[in-house]
Amino acid sequence: MEDKKIDIHDIIEKHSQRLQRDLDYFNNIKKSSYSKSYESFKKEISPEPSNYEKxxxxxxxIIxxxxxxxxxxxxxxxLDIAHLDIEPWxxxxxxxxxxxxxxxxxxxxxxAVSYLTNTSFPFGLFIMICIVGVFSYSFLKNYPDRIANKWRLKASSQMVPAILYVVIYMRxxxxxxxxxxxxxxxxxYPLNLDFKKIFYDVEIGKFSTIKESLDNYLSIWRDYSPQFIESxxxxxxxxxxxxxxxRIDILEKSLQVVLDGTYDKMLKFTHEVRSPLTNVYMLGVIxxxxxxxxxxxxxxxLQNQLKTSHVFVLFNLIVPFLVFYLTDKILFLRPGGHGEISLLEKNPKYYLYKSRKPIVKAFLISFPFILLGLIPLIFQYTPLPLWFNLQRDYTFSQLGLPLFGEDTYFFGITEVDGIIKGPYGIGAMILSIFFIFGIALFFxxxxxxKTSELKKEREKTxxxxxxxxxxxxxxxxKLGNGTPLEIAFGKVAEDTKGLRTEDFFKKTNYNITQMGMSVEQALFDNKRGVLIYYPSSLVSTSMKILVESxxxxxxxxxxxxxxxxxxxxxxxxITDRLKDLxxxxxxxxxxxxxxxxxxLSGIIVGLSMMMSSILSYISTISNNFSDVSSSQFGNIGSILKMFEGTDTIAPYFLQIIVGIYLIEIVFxxxxxxxxxDSGEDKLDQIYLTGMNLKKAIFFYSIIAIISSIALSFLSSFVLSGLIQ
Incomplete structure (x- = not known):
């Protein structure tokens, strides 16, 4: 009888200790995770005010x-959605x-321009400045909407995992x-902060229950993601x-609702976005x-009224801005619920992203190409060639390339009335391609x-x-068949030989059997825990559920x-189906x-070079017949007079403008x-921009060089015969 009492006492003592551990764990969770003080919460949600807020x-x-x-x-x-700590006014x-x-x-x-140049007031320039001012007003006023949309895109990409975690726990x-x-x-981030704010609003007395605070939070998704609210x-x-x-059926249905809702909205989006993207490509690129x-x-x-500066402003500022504006409108159509959920800052290789070494390396490698592209300007506008007893320009025959014309200059630098113009030559144009190549190579x-190792780490995860x-x-x-949890890790490690997960289960089993740790310590210990080596939210969550259950x-x-x-x-x-869509x-x-x-851009550069050559030849013909009465040649003489003194835009600058425009379009x-495809994903954006620049500028450079040489040679061969 005494033994029986002792056994009962041991059982009670054992369960009391277990209950106390559970209560201690619950209290620790409550203290550390359920809510934050006002200062710490604001620090977490926004470490420091943005420049816009400042x-x-x-x-x-002031006003x-x-x-x-x-x-x-x-x-x-x-402002509430964007978490900006400012007033509407x-x-x-x-x-x-x-x-x-x-x-x-x-x-x-x-x-000032009118006074210094002694010309009339530049109304065209002033109107353009006013347009910039109107755009600035519209952009800054609607800036909170842009931030809110970015927040929604990033937060909504975590909606399905959010419902998944809640359902798994409540099972x-x-x-x-x-x-x-x-x-x-x-x-x-950022949906985890939204969920923490639900507790924060209860703690400060804004709402009396979690349900009220949750319902208030869900109201911001009413127009954007109703399936999230329904779940x-x-x-x-x-x-x-x-x-x-x-109860379990209802929980599973809630998960299915958010999955189906996300799929349906993305399916609708794929149909709606195709036409706008085609319009952007045609209007903004072709x-x-x-x-x-x-x-x-x-x-x-236009009688030489079109200057290089006008073309630069039009194609490198105005048109890219219009493309950006149109694509920005398209992005506002994108629904949430699908996208990349991993956070860049939590990548184990994040230190590489913050490092400045890749920038220094890129500059050292790309600078010689950029300098090579600036050689025509150095020869044209600096005294450097004279210091080394060099000419400002050389003919192709002097360079041993008479095929392009014995009297044709490599750079094509001309001087009219003491003003240096150009460079118009094909040599300068080809060198300018190295300038664009150098810029693209730098990026x-x-x-x-910055991103290749982070990308590999993400793919491994x-x-x-x-x-x-x-x-x-x-x-x-294994657990369902009665295998103890401490032994199950070792058995799964044997079953997963050759897979990436083998190492995870091996390390966990080693911590349990050799280090004498509990399952929770083997996984979550700050120094020896296996999860230190596996920065995956799925792995961490799964093991947390395992320990809890x-x-x-x-x-x-x-x-x-x-x-x-x-x-x-x-x-x-569902994610794979959305990617297929x-x-x-x-x-x-x-x-x-x-x-x-x-x-297309490379061919256009070649055509521009050819047209410049043709116009140069026609201008030469026009100047040769300038002393002859136009009546002797009828209408042809009048037409030729149009080309007298023609100051065409130098192909050198035209190619640089096209190249910069192409780089902007790729960005x-x-x-x-x-x-x-992925929502707000900074890592993919930077990585793919570099990859796309490499492909785009490589094709562009090759085609531009080939088409320029071929078409310039063709025009030179044909027109030189006509002049003779």
């Missing part, structure tokens, strides 16, 4: 503009002051508060379902590129150096997660892992950007395609 607050102390109640509510809603004040500043500075500048513990807390711990409504309703089987070929002829018709090397999902199923089966028994732990494996499998299936659009635009557009369209 400008708004600074100018807001305060009144706005309507309706406009104030609309702006405040955007701050944004209007900054926008208005920026417009006034640009207007008056532009007015003073135009009067074994029907507690909404702890489920949201669990999700906030394992989600990435949480189902999760809330599961709390009041007494039947366990029906038509401007074709227009460049007509510039030499247009300059003749490619620096971007690749994704491969690990796919394999790990299958291993979870095996681990769940194992406290309720091996059967519950086995069910949790098997269900988690099935959920993740469905998630990947977007792949056609993305691949079409990518081929247009990196292959067709560079080839803009790459960002657009990344957002369409």
């Amino acid at each position: 400008w708004c607050i600074s100018l807001g102390q 305060k503009l009144k706005i309507s109640k309706k406009e104030e509510e609309e702006i405040q809603k955007k 701050h944004t209007v004040t900054l926008a208005f002051i920026s417009f006034l500043l640009i207007f008056f500075l532009g007015l003073i500048f135009c009067f 074994h513990t029907s507690n909404l508060e702890k489920a949201i807390s669990f999700a906030s711990e394992h989600l990435e 949480f409504n189902l999760i809330e309703s599961s709390l009041f379902e007494p039947n366990e089987e029906k 038509l401007p590129t074709l227009a460049i070929a007509l510039l030499p002829m247009a300059n003749i018709l 490619y090397i620096s971007f690749k150096g 994704k491969e690990l997660e796919i394999e790990f999902n299958n291993s979870l199923f095996q681990l769940g089966n 194992s406290k309720k028994g091996s059967t519950i732990a086995a069910l949790s892992l098997v269900n988690l494996s099935q959920y993740v499998k469905n998630f990947y299936k 977007l792949s056609e659009i993305v691949s079409d635009m990518k081929s247009n950007m990196t292959f067709l557009a560079p080839i 803009i369209l790459t960002k657009t395609l990344v957002v369409i």
